[in-house]
Amino acid sequence: MWANYPSSLPFVERAWKQFRHGWCWIVQCIRHGKRPPAILVWPDMPSRKTALSKITRELGWELTNKTRLSAVIGIKFEDATRKDKASIPHAMNHAISWWNVHCSDISKVNLEIEHQVAFGYGMSCDPTEHQGPIVMKSNENAKHDGALIQGPIASDDLQKNVVYQREIDNRDESGCHFDYRVVYIRGAIPVVYKKFKARSTRFTNETIRVELLRDSPFTPAEVQCMQNLAFGMRVDYAEFDALRDRNSNKLYVVDVNPTPWGPPEQLDPYLRKEAVQQMSACLRASL
Secondary structure, eight states: OOSOOOTTSOHHHHHHHHHHHHHHHHHHHHHHTSOOOEEEEEESOOOTTBHHHHHHHHHTOEEESSOOTTEEEEEEEOOSSBOOOOOOOGGGTTSSOEESTTOOBOOHHHHHHHHHHHHSOOSBOOTTTOOEEEEEEESSTTOOOOEEEEEOOOGGGOOTTEEEEEOOOOBOTTSOEEEEEEEEETTEEEEEEEEEEOGGGTTSSOOSEEEEOSSOOSOHHHHHHHHHHHHHHTOSEEEEEEEEOTTTOOEEEEEEESSOBOSOTTSOHHHHHHHHHHHHHHHHHHO
């Protein structure tokens, strides 16, 4: 077995994944003249659509959740808002070091707490007191269910398992909403995407277009704040969704995702390849 794939997958799909994994491993053995370096993941086996999977293929390394003596690093990979706090299995400790192993909570409530510490300000508001538009969204990660409501609201209308935040006016000069998607790897920011959205879909993953930025849109102080936020959220590798308010010019990180997919499909293929190459070079340099 080359990797542990979920038993919930159909047998044929699991067999195909095992065959493909083994074939790629043989190709990389030929390429390296020996067993390829490996990145261990636990507890989940990432999809080939994840950025991490594409990085390892670019490097010619193996990505597996099985024990490998050739492991250069381990990354805790669990697609959940609240992570399992169980220790890394002893058999997986061949990796020199493990990333994201202490990341246990990426909920919006926890992000707000750490954002206040890292940036000195946050997004939360009291919906029963706030005058004006309020963003209401799930406390869980990756729901993309934000909705605008008008404040203040009655205390009887408060909902459970949601957060209430002040609206961030992230429009550009043309009136188009945009987010920054920030790739974070051990203190470095090798890639930043600029994702443009229509007003009607601004809280979803649906984009009008995506740009791969050549120059950083952040000040050194903002980079330091994001590094501090990563430390507070206990992530070594993740992608952030960041918004810049056009009125205050403040930067707000509204989501931290340590299991990202990407690069965005809306990018031209050569730009997706360039982004993967930049992430791969950064990950290699960070070891």
